[in-house]
Amino acid sequence: MKRVCCLIPLVALCLCSLQCYPIGPPGGGRDSWNPRYTRPAGDAVAHESAAPPRGGSVSSAALLREVHLKVDMVARGTYGRKVVRPMTPRYITIHSTENKDAGASLHALALKRGTLRSGMRPGGNRIGYLIWHFTVDDGVAIQHMPLSEQGEHADFDGPGNRLSIGIEMCENRGNNWSATVDRSAKLTAYLMYRNHIPLCNVVPHYHWPRRGKHPPNKNCPHLLLENGRPGARWQAFLKRVNFHYHRIAT
Amino acid sequence: MMHNHGSPTNPDVQLDPDVYFVCQRCTACCKWPGDVRLEDGDVPRIAAFLGLTEQAFLEGFTRLRSDRQGLSLLEKTNHECIMLDGSSCRIHPVKPDQCAGFPNRWNFPGWRDVCQAVGVSAAG
Numbered sequence: 001m002k003r004v005c006c007l008i009p010l011v012a013l014c015l016c017s018l019q020c021y022p023i024g025p026p027g028g029g030r031d032s033w034n035p036r037y038t039r040p041a042g043d044a045v046a047h048e049s050a051a052p053p054r055g056g057s058v059s060s061a062a063l064l065r066e067v068h069l070k071v072d073m074v075a076r077g078t079y080g081r082k083v084v085r086p087m088t089p090r091y092i093t094i095h096s097t098e099n100k101d102a103g104a105s106l107h108a109l110a111l112k113r114g115t116l117r118s119g120m121r122p123g124g125n126r127i128g129y130l131i132w133h134f135t136v137d138d139g140v141a142i143q144h145m146p147l148s149e150q151g152e153h154a155d156f157d158g159p160g161n162r163l164s165i166g167i168e169m170c171e172n173r174g175n176n177w178s179a180t181v182d183r184s185a186k187l188t189a190y191l192m193y194r195n196h197i198p199l200c201n202v203v204p205h206y207h208w209p210r211r212g213k214h215p216p217n218k219n220c221p222h223l224l225l226e227n228g229r230p231g232a233r234w235q236a237f238l239k240r241v242n243f244h245y246h247r248i249a250t
Numbered sequence: 251m252m253h254n255h256g257s258p259t260n261p262d263v264q265l266d267p268d269v270y271f272v273c274q275r276c277t278a279c280c281k282w283p284g285d286v287r288l289e290d291g292d293v294p295r296i297a298a299f300l301g302l303t304e305q306a307f308l309e310g311f312t313r314l315r316s317d318r319q320g321l322s323l324l325e326k327t328n329h330e331c332i333m334l335d336g337s338s339c340r341i342h343p344v345k346p347d348q349c350a351g352f353p354n355r356w357n358f359p360g361w362r363d364v365c366q367a368v369g370v371s372a373a374g
Contacts, residue, residue: 106313
């Protein structure tokens with residue numbers, strides 16, 4: 001009887017481990033655990049590893065100035081930051097806002113006021129709010145929370161939220177989409193450099209399946225996807241990120 | 251009796267073609283919690299009426315809707331619309347379609363219990 005009792009915790013641990021999400025390879029290598037998302041064959045850009053920049057002509061500080069970053073954080077302990085959950089970022093997740101009216105400043109206000117709420121449920125949103133790290137439009141990139149904290153923007157309690165920096169791209173009327181894409185690419189390149197994140201770990205929101213949602217892989221950022229899946233437009237974005245990354249002087 | 255309650259996004263269809271409900275400016279609907287949707291055309295019209303740039307209006311009087319898909323007017327801490335000034339609406343001549351459409355183009359079950367609009371024959 002005693003032996004059976006000793007085995008019960010072990011059995012429980014084994015059952016729990018079967019439910020765990022894989023968190024991607026250590027060291028930020030190529031992400032290969034998601035069976036739903038396979039990169040196109042012959043995709044040379046996306047297979048680049050975490051190699052250092054090739055020695056461009058721009059300092060990382062100068063690239064950051066081009067991003068035109070404004071820091072406007074949600075106050076610690078409030079709304080989306082009411083619970084501080086540590087993070088060491090290993091991925092960068094790209095979103096688009098799907099909002100025709102609001103640019104980066106209005107999104108920043110919404111986050112600081114706690115108006116972007118979400119129902120909490122087991123396996124769902126963990127804190128009752130939406131929050132991510134950056135919002136980008138054609139004029140500015142605004143930072144809403146530190147990179148050392150998890151957001152709530154991708155896949156509930158999955159690796160997308162636990163391990164990735166979230167960047168939202170604005171698509172409101174009057175906003176220059178090309179300029180927004182380029183600014184987002186510069187920001188992504190800078191974040192790759194500063195956090196040693198390889199290009200292959202720059203992913204669309206689509207990359208992270210969401211438990212309990214149908215379809216589990218969201219058509220986001222929809223303006224960079226084709227028929228709801230990464231294709232030529234996503235590859236073009238990655239090429240832009242890669243271009244800016246290799247502009248950085250080492 | 252109207253069974254179809256329409257939708258705040260319905261700008262055109264009169265729910266009851268025979269009866270038109272005339273708003274009595276009771277401001278009850280200005281005090282209910284929830285989004286006050288701003289649709290295409292609302293922002294420039296309201297900004298111009300207030301003598302503001304669109305950006306100033308957006309930053310001072312609007313927020314993202316709870317569904318993140320668009321904008322809503324802000325509300326005070328007691329849930330009243332930010333445009334409710336005492337017992338009148340600051341932007342009544344240019345109020346959003348959602349406001350102008352209630353209760354003739356959209357309403358909800360039991361709305362007659364909380365709205366003082368008076369019905370008149372639409373034929374008149």
